[in-house]
Amino acid sequence: xxxxxxxxxxxxxxxxxxxxxxxxxxxxxxxxxxxxxxxxxxxxxxxxxxxxxxxxxxxxxxxxxxxxxxxxxxxxxxxxxxxxxxxxxxxxxxxxxxxxxxxxxxxxxxxxxxxxxxxxxxxxxxxxxxxxxxxxxxxxxxxxxxxxxxxxxxxxxxxxxxxxxxxxxxxxxxxxxxxxxxxxxxxxxxxxxxxxxxxxxxxxxxxxxxxxxxxxxxxxxxxxxxxxxxxxxxxxxxxxxxxxxxxxxxxxxxxxxxxxxxxxx
Amino acid sequence: xxxxxxxxxxxxxxxxxxxxxxxxxxxxxxxxxxxxxxxxxxxxxxxxxxxxxxxxxxxxxxxxxxxxxxxxxxxxxxxxxxxxxxxxxxxxxxxxxxxxxxxxxxxxxxxxxxxxxxxxxxxxxxxxxxxxxxxxxxxxxxxxxxxxxxxxxxxxxxxxxxxxxxxxxxxxxxxxxxxxxxxxxxxxxxxxxxxxxxxxxxxxxxxxxxxxxxxxxxxxxxxxxxxxxxxxxxxxxxxxxxxxxxxxxxxxxxxxxxxxxxxxxxxxxxxxxxxx
Numbered sequence: 001x002x003x004x005x006x007x008x009x010x011x012x013x014x015x016x017x018x019x020x021x022x023x024x025x026x027x028x029x030x031x032x033x034x035x036x037x038x039x040x041x042x043x044x045x046x047x048x049x050x051x052x053x054x055x056x057x058x059x060x061x062x063x064x065x066x067x068x069x070x071x072x073x074x075x076x077x078x079x080x081x082x083x084x085x086x087x088x089x090x091x092x093x094x095x096x097x098x099x100x101x102x103x104x105x106x107x108x109x110x111x112x113x114x115x116x117x118x119x120x121x122x123x124x125x126x127x128x129x130x131x132x133x134x135x136x137x138x139x140x141x142x143x144x145x146x147x148x149x150x151x152x153x154x155x156x157x158x159x160x161x162x163x164x165x166x167x168x169x170x171x172x173x174x175x176x177x178x179x180x181x182x183x184x185x186x187x188x189x190x191x192x193x194x195x196x197x198x199x200x201x202x203x204x205x206x207x208x209x210x211x212x213x214x215x216x217x218x219x220x221x222x223x224x225x226x227x228x229x230x231x232x233x234x235x236x237x238x239x240x241x242x243x244x245x246x247x248x249x250x251x252x253x254x255x256x257x258x259x260x261x262x263x264x265x
Numbered sequence: 266x267x268x269x270x271x272x273x274x275x276x277x278x279x280x281x282x283x284x285x286x287x288x289x290x291x292x293x294x295x296x297x298x299x300x301x302x303x304x305x306x307x308x309x310x311x312x313x314x315x316x317x318x319x320x321x322x323x324x325x326x327x328x329x330x331x332x333x334x335x336x337x338x339x340x341x342x343x344x345x346x347x348x349x350x351x352x353x354x355x356x357x358x359x360x361x362x363x364x365x366x367x368x369x370x371x372x373x374x375x376x377x378x379x380x381x382x383x384x385x386x387x388x389x390x391x392x393x394x395x396x397x398x399x400x401x402x403x404x405x406x407x408x409x410x411x412x413x414x415x416x417x418x419x420x421x422x423x424x425x426x427x428x429x430x431x432x433x434x435x436x437x438x439x440x441x442x443x444x445x446x447x448x449x450x451x452x453x454x455x456x457x458x459x460x461x462x463x464x465x466x467x468x469x470x471x472x473x474x475x476x477x478x479x480x481x482x483x484x485x486x487x488x489x490x491x492x493x494x495x496x497x498x499x500x501x502x503x504x505x506x507x508x509x510x511x512x513x514x515x516x517x518x519x520x521x522x523x524x525x526x527x528x529x530x531x532x533x534x535x536x537x538x539x540x541x
Contacts, residue, residue, distance in 0.1 A: 044477055182311055
């Protein structure tokens with residue numbers, strides 16, 4: 001039985017080959033995990049200046065929030081546009097398009113495999129964090145953990161769809177990854193990676209709520225760190241964004257493939 | 266041939282030759298890059314977005330307190346301005362040159378660089394220039410002087426000289442850090458992620474160092490001298506000269522540059538070319 005071109009067998013072989021491939025890049029992935037230290041730097045700023053109390057975050061809340069933000073980021077990082085651009089430029093894309101499987105599934109599986117490779121490094125970094133901040137150690141309840149996992153998965157899906165939309169530009173332009181910058185900048189400041197959204201002034205908060213960004217880091221991180229959060233509203237917003245983006249991605253890819261003439265043609 | 270030429274003209278001749286080479290490099294690379302106008306527009310928007318975003322984040326620390334680590338809002342903006350300026354220098358000069366080294370190693374073209382009658386570190390470090398960072402440099406300078414005016418600092422000749430010296434010191438440290446990582450590509454083919462780690466850590470320089478906890482301040486002063494990239498030059502601009510910090514910064518710049526030089530010579534010695 002096939003759903004969206006996928007069967008159990010295809011999923012299994014895709015994931016296992018991509019995982020084997022990603023294991024080759026362990027060192028790079030470890031470094032990449034390490035490059036996500038920004039939330040920790042911000043944490044030292046927030047807690048050293050006692051700036052959390054303004055919006056009702058204790059020191060404990062702050063350290064848990066930023067560790068969760070780090071973890072959520074680790075498992076929702078998306079790089080499909082870079083990978084896709086390279087494949088399009090090198091001409092690897094053409095054989096993928098011939099296969100009876102949407103090329104995006106290949107990228108989905110390599111992202112999931114990369115996350116699995118990243119898992120031990122993320123755990124090590126979290127362990128080091130607790131070594132230095134033993135008082136902030138906590139174990140979320142099973143329920144909260146599952147909800148946070150689900151929210152992270154949805155966050156990954158939104159990011160993936162957003163970037164795939166940009167990747168579709170590759171069919172028209174050779175330099176689609178430049179557009180990714182325009183996506184990354186609002187992501188960086190509105191997602192909650194640098195500051196919990198509770199610290200934002202109400203006007204900015206209202207504006208941010210209309211974008212997908214707060215649901216990418218802030219929402220899952222707050223569930224994981226056991227802070228007060230509107231669960232229903234958050235999940236509904238995440239699902240709405242997926243429902244908006246999914247058809248856009250499918251349409252633009254269809255149009256793109258029709259327009260595509262392969263590099264050099 | 267080379268040694269005879271240099272003995273005839275002396276050091277002035279060498280300097281002139283290197284200067285001529287650098288001007289030739291940079292003229293051609295700027296012309297090529299300006300062809301990508303769309304890219305340029307995107308960079309411009311992204312840069313303005315990044316700067317407004319980081320000023321917004323900075324403002325969050327000032328909602329209750331009037332200072333961050335003893336720095337006023339205007340003084341902290343000077344730090345942001347210097348960070349933006351240095352980011353522009355990175356995008357214009359460091360990144361386009363130093364991220365290429367890995368390609369030379371992979372494709373084996375580093376051999377041709379090494380046999381050129383010009384210092385290889387010089388060639389690799391100055392080969393090209395990208396206009397991508399020019400708006401950042403402009404905006405950074407504008408922000409520095411605007412914030413200085415707002416804070417009521419008086420910029421005399423002495424301030425200008427000391428801040429330029431410390432800015433240069435910062436740039437030398439920044440260059441050395443980048444070059445050290447780039448030089449490891451002689452052994453490891455993928456260093457892109459290592460530069461990302463460096464970038465992530467350098468982002469700490471967006472804020473005055475005194476806002477960080479003591480241990481981190483020590484690390485950022487001696488181990489990864491971010492202090493000298495933004496905070497110390499900002500102090501100079503604000504007329505808060507500190508001769509000890511100046512001397513420490515200059516010594517560290519010399520040490521870091523020297524280490525990068527030694528490391529490069531060591532790396533080249535171990536270079537075995539792509540095909541062997």
